[in-house]
Amino acid sequence: MQAIDIMTPNVVCVDTDTNVRDIAQLLLEHRISAVPVIDDERKVLGIVSEGDLMRRVKEDANDSRSWWLSLFTGGKDAGEYVKSHGRKAHEVMTPNPLTVEENAPLHTIARLLEKHHIKRVPVVREGKLVGIVSRANLLQGVANAVVAPTESPADDRQIREAILEEVRKHAGVRTETISIIVDGGAAEIWGLVESLDQKQAVTVAAENTPGVTKVENNLGMMPRGASYF
Numbered sequence: 001m002q003a004i005d006i007m008t009p010n011v012v013c014v015d016t017d018t019n020v021r022d023i024a025q026l027l028l029e030h031r032i033s034a035v036p037v038i039d040d041e042r043k044v045l046g047i048v049s050e051g052d053l054m055r056r057v058k059e060d061a062n063d064s065r066s067w068w069l070s071l072f073t074g075g076k077d078a079g080e081y082v083k084s085h086g087r088k089a090h091e092v093m094t095p096n097p098l099t100v101e102e103n104a105p106l107h108t109i110a111r112l113l114e115k116h117h118i119k120r121v122p123v124v125r126e127g128k129l130v131g132i133v134s135r136a137n138l139l140q141g142v143a144n145a146v147v148a149p150t151e152s153p154a155d156d157r158q159i160r161e162a163i164l165e166e167v168r169k170h171a172g173v174r175t176e177t178i179s180i181i182v183d184g185g186a187a188e189i190w191g192l193v194e195s196l197d198q199k200q201a202v203t204v205a206a207e208n209t210p211g212v213t214k215v216e217n218n219l220g221m222m223p224r225g226a227s228y229f
Contacts, residue, residue: 007131046093
């Protein structure tokens with residue numbers, strides 16, 4: 001099983017000049033905890049996370065730098081100032097983030113997240129963003145890999161993409177909070193939705209997708225204000 005089999009496609013992204021206020025609104029609207037920053041060719045330039053935005057709140061509330069330390073450093077660090085007061089994505093983002101190729105195996109992704117203490121990693125194809133893998137995606141993939149083949153057949157990947165497209169376009173449910181794994185035509189659905197109607201809609205979308213032999217819907221209800229990855 002590889003990144004392409006578990007990643008969240010249709011990633012919510014921003015460009016370098018997106019306003020910080022607009023980024024915060026995107027995180028709230030889509031109930032996600034970070035957005036990649038990309039250029040016109042979808043190359044990943046950085047990531048803006050909740051942590052990056054929270055730095056601004058903490059800076060406004062309390063300056064944690066000791067008065068005596070400023071005697072040696074000359075006051076605030078210029079980089080910290082830009083991070084805490086910048087108004088554009090390129091000013092507050094974490095630049096040059098780690099990425100993985102779409103064919104990266106799960107164990108490689110797991111080691112990367114653990115080693116660098118990160119919660120998610122963008123997935124690229126020929127240098128262009130095609131998805132994102134979060135810890136939640138990875139855990140679901142690892143659980144499924146116990147009984148799944150090492151590499152998913154092309155048919156399973158096509159079925160997975162078809163389910164996600166149907167859900168996104170016609171079922172009225174956002175795919176940013178949903179993870180789908182298909183093995184031999186059997187679809188396992190994980191993640192969070194806003195209502196029982198949405199959960200049922202995802203089940204129906206999967207059941208009506210050609211090639212699906214079984215649907216196991218493990219979707220839960222999303223607490224108010226919660227983010228998924």
